[in-house]
Amino acid sequence: MKGILFDIQPFSVHDGPGIRTTVFLKGCNLRCYWCHNPESQRMEPELCFKSNLCIGCGACAQACPKGGARFTEHCDACGRCAGECYAGALSVTGYALEAAGLVERLLRDRALFERSGGGVTFSGGEPLLQPEFLQEALTLCRQNGLHTAVETAANVPWARIEPLLGLLDTVFCDLKALDPELHRRATGCGNRTILDNIRRLGEGRAAGRQVILRIPVIPGFNDNEQELSRMADFIRALPYSPQVELLPFHGLCSAKYAMYGRTYAAEGLKSPGTEELRRFSGLFSGIQISFKGMEAFT
Template structure:
C-alpha cells in the first residue's frame, strides 16, 4: 500500500477542473474532468476529452498570421495556407511549443498532468460551499474510471476529507475494477445510450455488454444511481429503445431518469481538433415533447438537464 505522501504525489492527466458546478450532482460541486475515454460517441460534446494524452487545439478564427508558431515548431508541422498557419496533424507531436509562441491564443493545449495534491488543493477551497449546499466533488471525463491508480488515489483522498463523491460514468469499465469503484462512490451519474448492442457499438465504438453489467451491479449495490440518457434525434430516441430502457430499469424500481438533449456547443472543438462534426440535427421543441412522451408512455419520468 502506498504511504499517504506517495498517494498525494500520484499523477494523472486532467482535462479541466470546474468549480461551483451545479449540474454534476447535488448542491455546489467541484467537477474534475479526466482526460481519456474508451468510448467514441458520435455526439460527444467534449471531443478533446477522448484521447488519453494532451492535445493541441487550433482556433483558425483567432490566428493573426504572424508565423511565430511555424518558427518555433520543432517538427515542421505548421505551414501557411491562405494567410493562416495550419497544423499537419500527422507531423504534430503535441509538444506545445507553438502554443507558447502564439500571441493571439489561437492555439491551446488541453490535458495537464496533475498530482492528487494539486487537485485536492483546488477541491478543498470550496469545502464550506459543499457543506452548506449538501454538495461535494464529482469525477467525470472523458471517463474517470479509466484513470488508472490515480483515479482511486484521488477518490480515496476525497473520501478521507469527508466530501460527497459523485462518479459520472459511461459505465465502460472492466467489471473487477468497477466493483472497486462502487466502494468509493456516494452517487453514480450513469449514462444509458442504447439498449441494442450493435447500435451501441455503431454509435460509441463499443457494445453495451459491460455497460449493462456494471449498471446492474451499481443498481444492486445500494449506492445511489441517477440514470442519464443523452438524447440524439433518430439515433437513440425510438419508442423501441426507450421501451427497452424502461423494461431494464423496471426491475430495479427506477421510474425517473435525466435526459440530456443534443446540442452543438462542442462543434467548434471538432474544428479545433481538425475533426469532422457528425451530428447535424437538433430537437425542435415540439420534437422533444414527442420524445418525452415516449418515456412517459413507458412509465419513466424524464427530467431535462
C-alpha cells in the same frame, strides 16, 4: 499518483447535488458520434487552435520542430508553438496532476460545498480509465469529508468499478441503447459490459449508492419509442430503482471540433423539443425520470 485532466470546473449545478466542482479526466474508450467533448476522447494532451484569435504572424510554424505539424500525425503536442503564440490562438489541452495536488485545489471550494450541500464530481472522458488516480483522489476527498460522485459510461470491467463504490455517494451512468448493434454503430463498441455493470450497480458494495442513469436522446439514433421502451423495460427489471435523466442532444459543439482539427459527425442534427421529451418520458412509467428544464416526475 498523477492523472491526466483537461479541466476543473467550479460552480457546476448539473452533476449531482448542490454546487459542485467537476473534474474532467482525459481519455475515453467509446467514440459516440454526438460527443459534446471532443477534447475528452484521447488520453494524451492535444493541440487546440482558436482560428478567430490567429493574426497570421507565422510564429507557430517557425517554433515547430516538426516543420509546422499542427493537426497532423507528426504533432506530439509539445506546445512550443503555443509558447510562441502571443495572440493566444494556440494552447495544449490536457495536463498531468497529482491526486494530492488536485484535492488541495478542490478543498478551496469546501465552504461552497458545505453551504450548498455540494461536492466533487469526477467526469470525462471516462474517469474509470484512470482507476488508480481516481481511487487516490476519491480516498482523499472522503478523508476530507467531501461528497463524491462519478460520471461514467461503464464500459470497463466490473473489477475496476467495484473497489471505488465505497468511496462514492452518487454514480451517474450512461445508458445509450439496448440494441447491441445500434450501440456499436454509434459508439464503436458493443454494450454487453455496460449493461452487466448497470445491473450490478445494485449489488453488494454498490447497494445504497444513489444511482442515476443518464440517457442521451439523440436524433436518428435512439429517439424512437421502440428503443426507449426497451430501455424502460430494462430499467424496470433492475434489482434496484435508479433515477433516470433524459439528456436531449444539443449540437453546440461544432466549433469545438474545429478547434481540435476534427469535423463533427452530428453536425446539423436538430435537438428534440420539450413536447417530444415529454412524450418519451411517458414511456418510463413507474420510474423517477426528469429532463433538463423540467421537474422530476414519475
